[in-house]
C-alpha cells in the first residue's frame with residue numbers, strides 16, 4: 001500500500017511567492033547549490049554532497065513521493081526542499097525542510113511549510129505532524145514554533161554526526177515537536 005499522502009497525482013501548491021511541486025530530474029543544478037553548502041547540511045543526517053551527487057539526488061527525488069521542491073515563482077528557481085512522510089499507521093507524518101543559504105531569513109521556509117501543512121490537514125488523512133530539531137538548530141525550532149508546533153519533549157544524547165578530536169561522539173540533544181489537526185483547526 002502506498003502510504004504517502006500526496007502520491008502520484010500531487011497537484012502543485014501555489015503561495016504568494018512560491019510553488020511547491022514534485023522534483024524534476026532537471027532540478028539538479030539548483031539542488032546542488034543547496035546540498036553542497038556545509039552550513040546548510042550541518043544539522044542534516046547526511047554529509048555535504050558533491051555537485052554530481054546532488055544531480056543524482058534530484059533524479060531520486062523526482063521518483064519519490066516524500067520530497068517536494070520549493071520553487072521561487074518569479075525566478076523559477078528551486079530554493080528549498082520539504083520532506084513529508086507517513087510514519088506508522090495512525091495518520092502521523094514527519095516534516096523536514098532544507099533551504100538554500102542565500103534564501104534563509106526571508107520567510108520562505110515558513111510560507112512553504114505552512115502551505116504544505118494546510119493542504120495535508122485539509123485532506124482529512126493527517127492527524128498529527130511531527131518534526132525533530134537539534135536543540136542547537138535554533139532556526140529550525142523557531143520555524144516550528146512560528147508554524148504553530150508544540151514542543152513535546154527533548155531526546156537527550158539522541159544521535160551524533162561528528163566526532164571530537166579524541167574520536168568521541170559529539171552527542172546531539174533532539175527536540176520533538178508536533179502539531180495536531182485539532183491544533184490547526186483551533187488556530188493554535
Ligand SMILES: CC(C)(COP(=O)(O)OP(=O)(O)OC[C@H]1O[C@@H](n2cnc3c(N)ncnc32)[C@H](O)[C@@H]1OP(=O)(O)O)[C@@H](O)C(=O)NCCC(=O)NCCS
Nearest residue numbers: 040043097098099104105106107108109110132133139140
Ligand atoms: C531550518 C530552516 C529551514 C529555517 O529557515 P528560515 O529561513 O530561518 O525560516 P523562514 O524562511 O521562515 O524565515 C524566518 C525569518 O525570516 C524573517 N522574514 C523576513 N521576511 C519575511 C517575510 N516576508 N515573511 C515572513 N518572515 C520573514 C522572519 O522574521 C524570520 O526572522 P528570524 O529568523 O530573525 O526570526 C533553515 O535555516 C535551513 O534550511 N537550515 C538548514 C537545514 C536544516 O537545518 N534543516 C532542519 C534539520 S532538522
